[in-house]
Amino acid sequence: MSKRLQSKYKINRRLGVNLWGRAKSPINKREYGPGQHGQRRRSKPSDFSVQLMAKQKLKGYYGNISEKQFRRYYDEASRRKGDTSENLINILERRLDAVVYRLKFAATPFAARQFINHGHILVNGKKVNIPSYSLKDNDVVEVKEKSKQLAIVLDAVQSKERDTPEYLQVDHRQMKGSFVRSPKLNDVPYPVTMEPNLVIEFYSR
Template sequence: MARYRGPKAKIARRFNDPIFGPSKALQNKSYPPGQHGRGRRKKQSEYALQLMEKQKAKYTYGVLERQFANLFDKASRKSGITGTILLQLLESRLDNVVYRLGIAPTRRAARQLVSHKHIFVNGELVNIPSFQVKIGDIVSVRERSKSLENVTNSLAANAGKRGPWLEWDNSQLAGKMIALPQREEIPENIQEQLIVELYSK
């Protein structure tokens, strides 16, 4: 299964944003990685800014180039604001929903839970991280996986941090998508309009 396996701190430093979670590397080295990191010119071209924003979104949601391009194509064919629809499609991925529900502490951990068959959607086992969760779908933890230490620790740490578009039943360890997230509800620091401009060239 294709996914980014490289260094996380290096990517976070490139974008100067803790996209993989809190990182000491960003506090200690607030400049880009590489031997020219300190002396790199500050002014960037319009294309460079657009490309960086797309790369940041890809790394944030753990999506590779072809998947991202397909999602953008799907978003551009829907009526509405393309950038917002793109983010909604990314937020609707099963691995991201598992992360947003607090079942896993990171998107990488959520992807692993899905791939290792710990997650059900509407009572059916789904092990595809890119599966698109729809409004009304119920995402739950497999019965024999409910006692996993990683799951219980993550749920305890993330109680009360779920997005308003998700509903959580703690007794069943199951969550429901009740709506698509509005742009202002998505906390990610992504300028989606730059991504739209990049693909529109």
């Protein structure tokens, strides 16, 4: 088990939110941060800390993406036409691990990343083992035939914790779905409030 998998719920406690909306999150019982200083009184946050927190929430939600990679996504979003914050969400939601998670083929973004790494996912009929692979409109994502009866897949598909958003289509009997269109921020079913505009402010300082 990777270090990220072991420490994923520390992200929740550090940020003070139930980032993935899961019932087993420790933030449901302990709303303070981890460590010996977790319960100390917090002063009013500065503009910088508010922007930093917004970045950490968004970065953490997608499986705790590395800072280097997340910065590249910001740079790409800035180069595109239109609203930079909406562009950033669009780029993140096109990640293969995000789509596998949204389609409910995996219980968490971390599990989705591992599932892809182990070669269980096909894109347009071809095996793709790169979690950051960027999907195009109408790309088809499916679980490999030999992997469709794995307990982790069946449990994730049957979970009532979340629904598949409208910008994706899915057939859970065949364990196949597709990326239909670019989502707007309001289309994405985040369990907590995301503020990509503050992320843009953080990087554009």
